[in-house]
Amino acid sequence: MAIAPEVPKERHALGLPMKRKEDPRLIQGRGRFVDDIVLPNMLYMALVHSPYPHARIVKIDKTAALAVPGVKAVLTAEDLAGAGLAWIPTFHGYDKQMVLAVGKVLYQYQEVAGVIATSREAAHDAAELVDVEYEPLDPVVDPFISKTDKTILRDDRENKTNHIYHWEVGHRAETDAALASSEVHIKERVVFQRCHPAPLEPCGVIADMNPATGRLTMYLTSQAPHAHRTVVSLVTGIPEDKIHIISPDLGGGFGNKVPVYPGYVVATVASVVLGVPVKWIETRTENLTTTGFARDYHMDVEIGATKAGKITALKVATVADHGAFDAAADPTKYPAGLFGIVTGSYDFPTAFTELDAYFTNKAPGGVAYRCSFRVTEASFAIERGMELLARELKMDPADLRMLNFVKKEQFPYPSPLGFIYDSGDYHLTLQKALDTVEYKALRQEQAEKRARGELMGIGISTFTEAVGAGPSKHFDIMGIKMFDSAEIRIHPTGSGIVRAGTKSQGQGHETTWAQIVAEELGLDPQNLLVEEGDTDTAPYGLGTYASRSTPVAGAALAMAARRVREKAHKIAAHVLEVADADIEWKDYKFQVKGVPEKSITMKEIAFAAYTNPVPGSEAGLEAVYYYDPPNLTFPHGAYIAVVDVDKETGETHVRRFLAVDDCGTVINPMIVEGQIHGGLTEGFAIAFMQEIIYDESGNNLNTNFTDYLVPTALETPSWETGSTCTPSPHHPIGAKGVGESPNVGSPAAFVNAVMDALSPLGITHIDMPLSRSKVWTAIQAAKK
Amino acid sequence: MNLEYKGQEVVPVPKDKVWAFINDPSKIASCVPDVISSNIRDPHNFDAVVGVAVGPVRGKFTFKISLDPQPDGSHMNMKISGGGFGSVVDLLATSEVKDNGDSTTTLDWSATASMRGPVATVGGRVIDTQAQRVISQTFANVKSQLSATATA
Numbered sequence: 001m002a003i004a005p006e007v008p009k010e011r012h013a014l015g016l017p018m019k020r021k022e023d024p025r026l027i028q029g030r031g032r033f034v035d036d037i038v039l040p041n042m043l044y045m046a047l048v049h050s051p052y053p054h055a056r057i058v059k060i061d062k063t064a065a066l067a068v069p070g071v072k073a074v075l076t077a078e079d080l081a082g083a084g085l086a087w088i089p090t091f092h093g094y095d096k097q098m099v100l101a102v103g104k105v106l107y108q109y110q111e112v113a114g115v116i117a118t119s120r121e122a123a124h125d126a127a128e129l130v131d132v133e134y135e136p137l138d139p140v141v142d143p144f145i146s147k148t149d150k151t152i153l154r155d156d157r158e159n160k161t162n163h164i165y166h167w168e169v170g171h172r173a174e175t176d177a178a179l180a181s182s183e184v185h186i187k188e189r190v191v192f193q194r195c196h197p198a199p200l201e202p203c204g205v206i207a208d209m210n211p212a213t214g215r216l217t218m219y220l221t222s223q224a225p226h227a228h229r230t231v232v233s234l235v236t237g238i239p240e241d242k243i244h245i246i247s248p249d250l251g252g253g254f255g256n257k258v259p260v261y262p263g264y265v266v267a268t269v270a271s272v273v274l275g276v277p278v279k280w281i282e283t284r285t286e287n288l289t290t291t292g293f294a295r296d297y298h299m300d301v302e303i304g305a306t307k308a309g310k311i312t313a314l315k316v317a318t319v320a321d322h323g324a325f326d327a328a329a330d331p332t333k334y335p336a337g338l339f340g341i342v343t344g345s346y347d348f349p350t351a352f353t354e355l356d357a358y359f360t361n362k363a364p365g366g367v368a369y370r371c372s373f374r375v376t377e378a379s380f381a382i383e384r385g386m387e388l389l390a391r392e393l394k395m396d397p398a399d400l401r402m403l404n405f406v407k408k409e410q411f412p413y414p415s416p417l418g419f420i421y422d423s424g425d426y427h428l429t430l431q432k433a434l435d436t437v438e439y440k441a442l443r444q445e446q447a448e449k450r451a452r453g454e455l456m457g458i459g460i461s462t463f464t465e466a467v468g469a470g471p472s473k474h475f476d477i478m479g480i481k482m483f484d485s486a487e488i489r490i491h492p493t494g495s496g497i498v499r500a501g502t503k504s505q506g507q508g509h510e511t512t513w514a515q516i517v518a519e520e521l522g523l524d525p526q527n528l529l530v531e532e533g534d535t536d537t538a539p540y541g542l543g544t545y546a547s548r549s550t551p552v553a554g555a556a557l558a559m560a561a562r563r564v565r566e567k568a569h570k571i572a573a574h575v576l577e578v579a580d581a582d583i584e585w586k587d588y589k590f591q592v593k594g595v596p597e598k599s600i601t602m603k604e605i606a607f608a609a610y611t612n613p614v615p616g617s618e619a620g621l622e623a624v625y626y627y628d629p630p631n632l633t634f635p636h637g638a639y640i641a642v643v644d645v646d647k648e649t650g651e652t653h654v655r656r657f658l659a660v661d662d663c664g665t666v667i668n669p670m671i672v673e674g675q676i677h678g679g680l681t682e683g684f685a686i687a688f689m690q691e692i693i694y695d696e697s698g699n700n701l702n703t704n705f706t707d708y709l710v711p712t713a714l715e716t717p718s719w720e721t722g723s724t725c726t727p728s729p730h731h732p733i734g735a736k737g738v739g740e741s742p743n744v745g746s747p748a749a750f751v752n753a754v755m756d757a758l759s760p761l762g763i764t765h766i767d768m769p770l771s772r773s774k775v776w777t778a779i780q781a782a783k784k
Numbered sequence: 785m786n787l788e789y790k791g792q793e794v795v796p797v798p799k800d801k802v803w804a805f806i807n808d809p810s811k812i813a814s815c816v817p818d819v820i821s822s823n824i825r826d827p828h829n830f831d832a833v834v835g836v837a838v839g840p841v842r843g844k845f846t847f848k849i850s851l852d853p854q855p856d857g858s859h860m861n862m863k864i865s866g867g868g869f870g871s872v873v874d875l876l877a878t879s880e881v882k883d884n885g886d887s888t889t890t891l892d893w894s895a896t897a898s899m900r901g902p903v904a905t906v907g908g909r910v911i912d913t914q915a916q917r918v919i920s921q922t923f924a925n926v927k928s929q930l931s932a933t934a935t936a
Contacts, residue, residue: 051871052872697900699901
């Protein structure tokens, strides 16, 4: 089957703003999350965490904890070692991580013991009584101090260094030469702070090892249930057929529910040991302090250009803080993810980027928080860099971008760092954004305000993402290729069930997957049940993260539907008593060519598939498709933020924010708009409020929602959206994915706007989050 | 987080009485505010369970306290370590006892505390004043108990 976008003019289901099928359940409290599930004889687990960021464990005394009524077991690393589970491999398999502290703790709040009891209260009370004697060691919290190797944090590793890896791509010598000979040159250290996805539902599990059947069922907060099943099998040795993972409704994930966490492993061991189900649900503090954080990239950005503003070269050198273990969630061959997208939407003649990662006494992680692997970091670096270059050149930042964009006739565009961009029209998208906000009038207003001493700023971000991992020749996780899958079964009465290897965490797959299949088959999307997250029923897939669901599973769904349609074609010919060649699929039904009144609908064909099958052919109407994408997809957008900064308080008021997104073919514009609103709100939080800060002693200072702020409706700006559409040429329906674009593109727009506002004071850069106090301090310093 | 405190009390009793008082674990234990129970292990070591309320953090801390009188008979070092609900506090206090020559004694004290866990993070904004209160109250209690013996 040839893969080419099929874009009919009049849509049946695709592109329509259908209300989300999952919402009546979710908004009426009828969802079913892991913590809603209660099994007979179930026990509860609480974890003991280290108050020290770096210490040797001298002794663990379980006596007092075991004496608490209802406590059934207290597990430590020693107990796990018996099962071969004291350590587990990290995400990509290049490092290993402790499940419970083995001899030493490496970050504050690290898991030290698990207490299992008949009630959650008893488990937590007893966890406080586990007496752990520590011998404190000096913590290393700064990656630039870690780099010196004065204190080696991981004495379990063969190489006695805190340096984890060096990664580079591009043309070093050529880039250095081009930068050295450039007429204009900017260089800035841009830090993307440590932040956290903080899904409202924290992580959790019920591990249920049935001693009679030998089968382990895990109700798990998992964005990738099949991958987790395989990992559990590889790590525990339990045959994969004896593992059943069910990921029920999820209350957000944003990359946080991709890794395997110690709590899952300890609960599983506890269930095996005790022979009953064991539930573990994280507290908010546990979620913020121990599970996958995001970013913590310190990026030195250099751009060269001519005096006329034509860019000549880009170099980005990054120091990455990975915390205590190298548990960054990236595909095996991409230790720094897709950071190579750092040339962004611009046609750099040459570029080079390198990255060095270090251990510190901080929680491990580095998940793709609402972005394709490290694409947010890269987009922030280039969009800040272009803004600084515009300032250096005294050129309008919109003009600088227009001058240097990859042109639409250059697609497919080979970037200097190795990607082949599929499609786009960057000039059109930015022009649409400029026209919509009335950019010239805004600049005029800004000039008038500046004359009065008021601080108004306009910030632009024109990002390009690389999403939809990915083609099997490049992308795998622990060897498993990053394809995805779909299965469609059409029932005799024309309704059906659609299953995919992805797992919605709020993205609306129950609706959009039904729309894709309905569009391909001319069926009613309301009568196509979408099921995901159960490894016993769904086809094998790598899950939902990195904006891969629509580019990969969405394509698998369209292709599976086309397989159904191929079989339906034969049934149509049989029922209409004409040759296959005389039938065509037109206006969402099969017609005899040239005789439109002689036609048959898919619903009628479905009935025939079970009541009047083609002689010599199988009955039924179903198909499975495993889709291996030929390339990534490259959504892009042009975002404009307009802000006013109060000189006296440092407070930023985001007056306007426009997001013009191009995600190719849109499946459901209402869901896309919702995704953009959500992503912009998270981007706003990162730009202005959120950071996981460690003090010099290694204390995590943002352990709850009073210290790690989540924006409410009160402070969230009102969003304006717009769109352009350049379909992906290699995706069956031309879709590219959009859920992460607003989180990738918006931080730079916010920061560029604030820096633009502060430019009359000579301030060029402040690292996020741009809190009132930081901005105020910078204004005071600039006045001196 | 690391915090530092210091203060001074002038006690209306002679130096030897002050020195004897601060060498007695049971007397020192009785001066710590909000003590729920204490257990004297030996002449230099005792345990104390103290009620703590720092912002949203409320509960009991168990401290191990050891007294380390210096041979000069004028300096007393005190090490306090312990914690509760996943938090750890390590405190080092030093006091110097000076005879003022008029049957009064000056007690100069300083302390450095390092705190980790929820007490440092959740209570970060309020812990400083709380710790200041506990430590200065302890020395103020030393003064008032000794003053009571002077008037008795």
